[in-house]
Amino acid sequence: xxxxxxxxxxxxxxxxxxxxxxxxxxxxxxxxxxRFNEFKHGNPMMSPSLLSQRLKSLEQAGxxxxxxxxxxxxxxxxxxxxxxxxxxxxxxxxxxxxxxxSRLTRDDYDPQLLMWDIRRRIDVSGFPAGRVVIxxxxxxxxxxxxxxxxxxxxxxVDLCVKYPGxxxxxxxxxxSKVMADIWMGYTTFRKELRNKTLSVSGDRELKGGxxxxxxxxxxxxxxxxxxxxx
Amino acid sequence: xxxxxxxxxxxxxxxxxxxxxxxxxxxxxxxxxxRFNEFKHGNPMMSPSLLSQRLKSLEQAGxxxxxxxxxxxxxxxxxxxxxxxxxxxxxxxxxxxxxxxSRLTRDDYDPQLLMWDIRRRIDVSGFPAGRVVIxxxxxxxxxxxxxxxxxxxxxxVDLCVKYPGxxxxxxxxxxSKVMADIWMGYTTFRKELRNKTLSVSGDRELKGGxxxxxxxxxxxxxxxxxxxxx
DNA sequence: CGGTATCCCCCGCGATACTG
DNA sequence: CAGTATCGCGGGGGATACCG
Numbered sequence: 414x415x416x417x418x419x420x421x422x423x424x425x426x427x428x429x430x431x432x433x434x435x436x437x438x439x440x441x442x443x444x445x446x447x448r449f450n451e452f453k454h455g456n457p458m459m460s461p462s463l464l465s466q467r468l469k470s471l472e473q474a475g476x477x478x479x480x481x482x483x484x485x486x487x488x489x490x491x492x493x494x495x496x497x498x499x500x501x502x503x504x505x506x507x508x509x510x511x512x513x514x515s516r517l518t519r520d521d522y523d524p525q526l527l528m529w530d531i532r533r534r535i536d537v538s539g540f541p542a543g544r545v546v547i548x549x550x551x552x553x554x555x556x557x558x559x560x561x562x563x564x565x566x567x568x569x570v571d572l573c574v575k576y577p578g579x580x581x582x583x584x585x586x587x588x589s590k591v592m593a594d595i596w597m598g599y600t601t602f603r604k605e606l607r608n609k610t611l612s613v614s615g616d617r618e619l620k621g622g623x624x625x626x627x628x629x630x631x632x633x634x635x636x637x638x639x640x641x642x643x
Numbered sequence: 644x645x646x647x648x649x650x651x652x653x654x655x656x657x658x659x660x661x662x663x664x665x666x667x668x669x670x671x672x673x674x675x676x677x678r679f680n681e682f683k684h685g686n687p688m689m690s691p692s693l694l695s696q697r698l699k700s701l702e703q704a705g706x707x708x709x710x711x712x713x714x715x716x717x718x719x720x721x722x723x724x725x726x727x728x729x730x731x732x733x734x735x736x737x738x739x740x741x742x743x744x745s746r747l748t749r750d751d752y753d754p755q756l757l758m759w760d761i762r763r764r765i766d767v768s769g770f771p772a773g774r775v776v777i778x779x780x781x782x783x784x785x786x787x788x789x790x791x792x793x794x795x796x797x798x799x800v801d802l803c804v805k806y807p808g809x810x811x812x813x814x815x816x817x818x819s820k821v822m823a824d825i826w827m828g829y830t831t832f833r834k835e836l837r838n839k840t841l842s843v844s845g846d847r848e849l850k851g852g853x854x855x856x857x858x859x860x861x862x863x864x865x866x867x868x869x870x871x872x873x
Numbered sequence: 874c875g876g877t878a879t880c881c882c883c884c885g886c887g888a889t890a891c892t893g
Numbered sequence: 894c895a896g897t898a899t900c901g902c903g904g905g906g907g908a909t910a911c912c913g
Contacts, residue, residue, distance in 0.1 A: 417667065420752050420823045421760075421862075425747065428746070435661075436661065497741065498738055500734060501735050505652075505653055505731050509651075509657075511727065512656075516659075521648055
């Protein structure tokens with residue numbers, strides 16, 4: 414995108430911020446992603462060459478800092494400027510949550526993205542010792558993207574797209590839309606259970622304590638996101 | 644710009660906000676512009692067809708409302724959603740003011756745009772009765788865009804690009820960059836006068852009271868902008 | 874894993890002209 | 894003043910392959 418030839422601070426800001434994908438890259442960094450492939454996971458439709466390009470231009474703009482430890486993998490961080498810009502991303506997200514709901518299309522409800530988000534936000538500190546496996550089934554999506562397993566072990570959470578072969582402790586069955594709407598706070602577990610549009614079955618403790626371990630989107634509870642900016 | 648195929652509120656917000664020119668149109672509306680040609684004045688590099696297109700898509704998105712009184716000219720207003728989005732624009736502007744200064748190029752310092760901004764922010768309530776003419780000369784820019792006259796009469800402020808033929812009460816001579824930097828708060832009248840990079844001559848009362856009638860960019864004093872949002 | 878390199882398409886956008 | 898119509902291009906960006 415070319416510039417606007419305006420000294421106005423909005424124009425100068427937009428020359429950086431309004432590049433395609435840029436807010437989503439910053440969002441990823443605010444959510445804790447540091448590595449190239451983490452950004453790819455969070456933005457699967459973005460081509461790697463474009464991601465590379467954007468990271469470079471954001472580095473150039475002083476928004477992102479690249480750290481290449483010798484031998485280690487490269488990592489990307491927000492600078493102070495980038496964290497300030499993160500506040501703009503938060504505002505945009507809150508606006509989207511409030512005002513852009515009606516623009517959500519069937520195509521937006523990508524369950525892979527949803528699971529990637531959920532995985533990152535799960536709080537396993539209260540989980541029982543030993544392995545815990547939670548499965549999610551989305552009968553509405555094509556078979557190859559329908560099933561996901563969160564495997565929790567020793568405080569680590571892995572997202573599997575193939576059946577990992579372990580016993581399942583808790584199973585969610587619902588549409589990707591219902592699950593995402595719960596995630597964003599547009600509806601609740603309770604409502605959807607009552608509607609029979611969601612089924613949760615398995616370990617009663619795990620099911621009963623869902624409010625303890627299932628954390629919603631950071632935009633539903635943006636204070637947590639803000640903490641990461643400071 | 645196509646969508647992102649993500650339910651994430653940032654993505655949905657960006658699908659609207661990150662369109663080229665969109666933040667600048669919203670900025671114009673926040674600053675009080677309502678008419679098609681006012682938007683053109685504030686964004687002279689934007690083609691009318693693209694402006695028309697954007698206004699339509701923003702209307703479609705529920706951000707802007709078009710009101711066509713019969714017989715009257717059409718006027719555009721921000722909806723509640725639009726005013727909320729305005730807060731994102733403000734944030735982006737504040738970010739730009741703080742972090743994007745180094746990206747300002749010679750090309751950005753368009754004096755016409757600057758004068759358009761200054762005109763809109765002048766407070767003439769304390770001006771003497773009768774006509775007051777204030778001229779601005781920017782020797783650094785090509786002759787056809789070098790000179791401007793603010794003609795204040797009966798509380799109205801007109802911006803002229805041709806010598807209006809009246810006596811001049813106060814004359815500013817400086818570069819477009821210095822004037823814009825003052826406008827944005829990067830420097831001050833006092834500093835530039837001392838540097839001899841700015842000359843202000845004419846009526847002593849008008850010159851002495853400059854802090855009363857010359858208002859800076861809304862991004863330098865964003866509370867005023869916020870008031871317009873509520 | 875962490876990127877580059879290439880190719881090519883498409884359409885966003887700028888420019889200009891025109892109309893009521 | 895308030896837009897619409899048309900045209901053409903440039904390059905942004907999607908897809909894919911490839912490399913260290």
